[in-house]
Amino acid sequence: MKNNTADTTTITTTHTTTTIMAVNTTITTTALIMKKVVAALAIVIIKKKVAATGITSNIGVARGNLTRVVSGFDFEIQSFQSNPF
Numbered sequence: 001m002k003n004n005t006a007d008t009t010t011i012t013t014t015h016t017t018t019t020i021m022a023v024n025t026t027i028t029t030t031a032l033i034m035k036k037v038v039a040a041l042a043i044v045i046i047k048k049k050v051a052a053t054g055i056t057s058n059i060g061v062a063r064g065n066l067t068r069v070v071s072g073f074d075f076e077i078q079s080f081q082s083n084p085f
Helices: 005-054 055-071
Strands: none
Touching: none
């Protein structure tokens, strides 16, 4: 009977690495999409508020809100440890 421990470990490690790469890609893509969506929404909000009320104060508020929201999407996975056994 052959011992397949080394082969199993290699397959598991490869699968884990692929999964981590997929997760990182998904998070990065989602963050980029969300930044674009937030920016587009902020432009609409700025246009509507400017049309409704004063120009300077509302643009300043919208820019401040946009900066806070967009900076909230800048995140990354710091460490990922997986033990399948």
